[in-house]
Amino acid sequence: MEKKEENITVAVRIRPLNERELKSTAEIAWEKKNNNIVKEIKGTREFPFDRVYDPSTHTSQLFNDLASQVINKCMEGYNGCIFCYGQTGSGKTFTMHGAKKSPGIVPQAIEAIFSHIQQAVQKEFLIRCSYIEIYNESINDLLNTNSLNLQLAEDRRNGIKIVGVTEEVCTSPNQVQSLLLLGETHKNIASTSFNQRSSRAHSIFRVIVESKNSFGKIDLSVAALNLIDLAGSESANVHTSTASTTRTREMKYINRVGFI
Structure with a gap:
């Protein structure tokens, strides 16, 4: 068989x-x-x-073993998704975004995408990026603080989409990194018993890869790579007492939210 x-x-x-x-x-x-x-x-x-x-x-081994094939398939026109799940303080954000001396899966994925583009001489690519968070069941645009509580809509051709979300065309890894840094400054975070900076919302960095043949028959493909950093899933009592009401409300939505 x-x-x-x-x-x-x-x-x-x-x-x-x-x-x-x-x-x-x-x-x-x-x-x-x-x-x-x-x-x-x-x-x-x-x-x-x-x-x-x-x-x-090292995170680089995780990337080589698990993420690289997802990236390769995305460059071929298949949708892909990579995410980490676990309790607050379990290392999700470190694995996804990393540190200065230990880059996570997201920056390694960005480098891999543009490396693939440089080597694919028979194709032309267009890269678009968006960055959102799902906070208390509200979809917020991390690249535009005025775009809160965005709505979902179904497109017959492209499937489910987020109406009004910011999508930036990127031509280099540095440009993508700038968008990531901008989005990070707008994320909802709080101090917990586990760490000083805990994500209180699920964040999704989305890379849309459009490609077509440079020669011969035009073969256009569009794929989405979703890189997700989930908020920590735990009981509200692990948070500081002064913020118990807020944390309790957050935990209720964190533990039941669905994904796009």
């Missing part, structure tokens, strides 16, 4: 202890048993995944 190729891959990344946890003599609860199984250190529970990564794994 021919082996079926899966289009969905699920991986787990075990993060190292942070400074606060080290000072409190906390211990890591899970370990990598092999490339596909994560195991409880002081228990018997274990769970299978497509891939398992230990605390020493």
